[in-house]
Amino acid sequence: MIYYRPHGNEVEVFRVAAARKLPILLKGPTGCGKTRFVRYMAEQLGRSLVTVACQEDLAAADLTGRFLLEGGQTVWRDGPLTRAVRAGAICYLDEVVEARADVMTVLHPLTDDRRVLPLDRTGEELVAPDDFLVVISYNPGYQSVSKELKESTRQRFVSLSFDYPTAGIEAEIVQAESGCGADVAQTLVKLGQGSRNLRAHGLGEGASTRLLVYAATLVVAGLPLKEAAEATLVGSLTDDVEMTKALRELVRSVLG
Amino acid sequence: MGAPTVSGDDTLRETMEEYGLTAAELGLAAESDDEAEAALLARFLFEPPKRQAIGGERNGLALDRVVKQLTALLRMLSGRQFTVAYSDPPSTDNLNIYLPKAVPAPEIYEQDLLLYRAMALVQVGFLRHGILQDRAVLAEIHRDWVLRSAFHLLAARYVLRAWAEEYPGLREDLRRVAVLDKAGAMRVNVTAVPRDGMPGAFVPLYESLVTCLNWKVPGAEGDPARRAIRVVDGLPILGAGAGGASAAPPARLTTLLLQEARTLREHFHRLRLGPPPLPWFVGIIRPEWILADLARDIAYEQEWKKGNKPLRQLLEAMARNPGGGAPPPVPEAPRVGLRARFLARISGPDTSKAPAYGALRDEHVEQARAAANRVEDDVLAAPPKPGADGAREYDEWDDAAGVYRFAAVKVVEIEGATGPLGGYERVVNANQRQIKEIRRRFEALRVEERWLHGQPDGSELDMNRAIAALTDIAAGHQPDERVYKRYVRQRQTVAILTLVDLSGSTQGHVIHLEQEAIVLFAEGLRTLGFPHAFYGFGNTHPQECQLQRIKGFEEAYGEAVHKRMGNLRPNGATRLGAYLRHAGWLLASRPQARRVLLVVSDGKPEDRGEYRGKQGIRDTAMAVAEVRRLGVHVHCISLDANEGADAYLGEIFGPGRFLKLDSVDALPTRLPEVFRGLVR
Numbered sequence: 039m040i041y042y043r044p045h046g047n048e049v050e051v052f053r054v055a056a057a058r059k060l061p062i063l064l065k066g067p068t069g070c071g072k073t074r075f076v077r078y079m080a081e082q083l084g085r086s087l088v089t090v091a092c093q094e095d096l097a098a099a100d101l102t103g104r105f106l107l108e109g110g111q112t113v114w115r116d117g118p119l120t121r122a123v124r125a126g127a128i129c130y131l132d133e134v135v136e137a138r139a140d141v142m143t144v145l146h147p148l149t150d151d152r153r154v155l156p157l158d159r160t161g162e163e164l165v166a167p168d169d170f171l172v173v174i175s176y177n178p179g180y181q182s183v184s185k186e187l188k189e190s191t192r193q194r195f196v197s198l199s200f201d202y203p204t205a206g207i208e209a210e211i212v213q214a215e216s217g218c219g220a221d222v223a224q225t226l227v228k229l230g231q232g233s234r235n236l237r238a239h240g241l242g243e244g245a246s247t248r249l250l251v252y253a254a255t256l257v258v259a260g261l262p263l264k265e266a267a268e269a270t271l272v273g274s275l276t277d278d279v280e281m282t283k284a285l286r287e288l289v290r291s292v293l294g
Numbered sequence: 295m296g297a298p299t300v301s302g303d304d305t306l307r308e309t310m311e312e313y314g315l316t317a318a319e320l321g322l323a324a325e326s327d328d329e330a331e332a333a334l335l336a337r338f339l340f341e342p343p344k345r346q347a348i349g350g351e352r353n354g355l356a357l358d359r360v361v362k363q364l365t366a367l368l369r370m371l372s373g374r375q376f377t378v379a380y381s382d383p384p385s386t387d388n389l390n391i392y393l394p395k396a397v398p399a400p401e402i403y404e405q406d407l408l409l410y411r412a413m414a415l416v417q418v419g420f421l422r423h424g425i426l427q428d429r430a431v432l433a434e435i436h437r438d439w440v441l442r443s444a445f446h447l448l449a450a451r452y453v454l455r456a457w458a459e460e461y462p463g464l465r466e467d468l469r470r471v472a473v474l475d476k477a478g479a480m481r482v483n484v485t486a487v488p489r490d491g492m493p494g495a496f497v498p499l500y501e502s503l504v505t506c507l508n509w510k511v512p513g514a515e516g517d518p519a520r521r522a523i524r525v526v527d528g529l530p531i532l533g534a535g536a537g538g539a540s541a542a543p544p545a546r547l548t549t550l551l552l553q554e555a556r557t558l559r560e561h562f563h564r565l566r567l568g569p570p571p572l573p574w575f576v577g578i579i580r581p582e583w584i585l586a587d588l589a590r591d592i593a594y595e596q597e598w599k600k601g602n603k604p605l606r607q608l609l610e611a612m613a614r615n616p617g618g619g620a621p622p623p624v625p626e627a628p629r630v631g632l633r634a635r636f637l638a639r640i641s642g643p644d645t646s647k648a649p650a651y652g653a654l655r656d657e658h659v660e661q662a663r664a665a666a667n668r669v670e671d672d673v674l675a676a677p678p679k680p681g682a683d684g685a686r687e688y689d690e691w692d693d694a695a696g697v698y699r700f701a702a703v704k705v706v707e708i709e710g711a712t713g714p715l716g717g718y719e720r721v722v723n724a725n726q727r728q729i730k731e732i733r734r735r736f737e738a739l740r741v742e743e744r745w746l747h748g749q750p751d752g753s754e755l756d757m758n759r760a761i762a763a764l765t766d767i768a769a770g771h772q773p774d775e776r777v778y779k780r781y782v783r784q785r786q787t788v789a790i791l792t793l794v795d796l797s798g799s800t801q802g803h804v805i806h807l808e809q810e811a812i813v814l815f816a817e818g819l820r821t822l823g824f825p826h827a828f829y830g831f832g833n834t835h836p837q838e839c840q841l842q843r844i845k846g847f848e849e850a851y852g853e854a855v856h857k858r859m860g861n862l863r864p865n866g867a868t869r870l871g872a873y874l875r876h877a878g879w880l881l882a883s884r885p886q887a888r889r890v891l892l893v894v895s896d897g898k899p900e901d902r903g904e905y906r907g908k909q910g911i912r913d914t915a916m917a918v919a920e921v922r923r924l925g926v927h928v929h930c931i932s933l934d935a936n937e938g939a940d941a942y943l944g945e946i947f948g949p950g951r952f953l954k955l956d957s958v959d960a961l962p963t964r965l966p967e968v969f970r971g972l973v974r
Binding site: 094106159 | 362363364365366367369370371372373374375411461462463464465466467744745747748761762764765766768769771949950960971
């Protein structure tokens, strides 16, 4: 059973969109629970999930599939997207803006009313079953000229915006994920929220919920809270000397 | 300090002497106590605020060395975005905080840093709890130094208790600060006063702030102060959520503090005591800074955000024609019509063939509506040609009619204002450390190192693609020959044009910071070697917008450019749409694959006439869309701190395409950072 703590109407919107076969776009900062949410929803809907972590070398062929040599024979091997279409699964493309531009092109006929996947190499045109669903995610905080989702693409999706949960919910998540005590969870959340006050003001991003869970996990494993915080909430957030000092001071101020 | 039981002039004299003041200066000849007290206080009350470093050759830790760390920490703790600037004693103007350039010698790093932290905690605490937001309170304490000091001490006690309760580490810090000699130096305004002569009536106010072994234990004269402290200590600490996300302070907080301060003032007056001195680290409250800022804001609103200024125009025109002769010429207004537009496209503006200007007529509207879709691509196909005067004409979106007005506005490029070289040099000399850091960061953008897969030639075989090619061959397909990969250190190609708001509203602080920002940014870009340009905008005529060239793309850095950079001059209004369209074309003509247009502005796009409100916003939004269709990435850094700014900035630039700075002081550092984020 996958743990996910809803903090808005995201479950309901996802459920309705999936029922209506509408593709979904998840926007939100690093480590706020986008991937966990998709896994949770796949489980809730009883559908399989194919996840692709996009990177700059990911091309359309990597998604659709390719011929391979096997014992002197050429054999077609489906890529993850094709597998998801055939199986009627949810295909989740994480950080889709990192992928090459042709990836979005191959998604287009799957994200409108056609719901088809043409495979030039095999001469097939797969019609997606009703359970097939495309979900993509990206982090709009990265406002890079070269890493943007085109508006024409964005408008093909139902959007769900994520942010870090409120303190109470986040502490609940940290506690549930790591098994730590309420005090530790609340202290870590306080640190996390403090660091997020520097988002775009010295730090690219503040501490993610995931990072807080890591810190709590270290504490549960026996590491003192201060050391766990140092290893996760200081070292992982910045290499800048002054920012590191400031984060250390934050830890000291909060922990005493 | 004299014993409070002694009455009359002796006490007054004693008091003054203990504050380090001479009787002559303070007018002991005053006829009444009130007059004498006014003389005593005049020196404190009417002295202009000093926002400068403390003097002396030998200092302790300098703020520059720790300001980044300190600012980051306080922002994290408080959840507020503010800037730290210089002032001694420490203070705040309700937006930013001011700390001394250095603490007194000798330098003991840990202690000095602790002291800076404590000073900042007091000032940020004032911001966070809204201590200085009530104008009525500020006005009341402004001219009454005893009241102001009493209020300050109680408020400091409250905010420090709030920090200590929320953060155990800070509680320990504040305990250590209380016994620091430097922290406990006493001052009345900027004048140092002895620490160990503290009247018993004051002593309870200091117990948690600073300590001194020589203070006597107060008797009944200390009761009112004890009582006030008990009241303050009993106030709930509200609005300090986890991580510093503060909610609104209790509405009655400042009123309660003021009430207690009033009681103390009466008590001190009865004892013929002056203002209680303040420990150095708690700084000083400067109501005049905040009240003056508000007054300036109001004046600004009236000047630039309202109306057409017709009266002023009329008066100016009458001044030019004192004899009451012919009326001043009506400015030439834009021509309307497709024909004029196309003629201009082919041969430059030809006024003889253009229809006379008038209000939009129905047939023009119909004509334009019918042609709108057809013309749109055409409009984007080529830049408008310059007329004989070098001006280019641009269409403007008429939001009410829902059409473009053709050739509605002219943009003419002129050379930016120039002046002494000192302005540029001052910025460079004062920011050596920052420039070094910006250069270091920009250096990382210069080269992009990565593997390029699927290349026709390269140092290594790209196994995935080689296998794919082999299988294609075996399957009877035409293989892709791009089966190599190579490692490249590729220089990114980004052209960047920065459009800086030089409209009248930037007069003063903003223009200086814009100047500093572009100098720092330019230093970074020079390191990088990216083609770049800086232009300034601010039009004095509705239909003719002058775009000041501070540095053109093809211009090398030299004395002329440096002089322009160091001498920005504000003037006119913000007809932003026209400037954006022109800048878009300047960028579109660059050969670089990636082009970035950065707009720095301090308010809504507004000009005289109808170009305000919705019209200004919608035309600018259309201009942004046009420029984006030219393949230019447009991003805005707004200095408009108003709450409503997010709405119009979002409408113009789109979500995530603008950055609203909470503090204009952050511009010099944020401008290069924004660019770095855009092209990384």
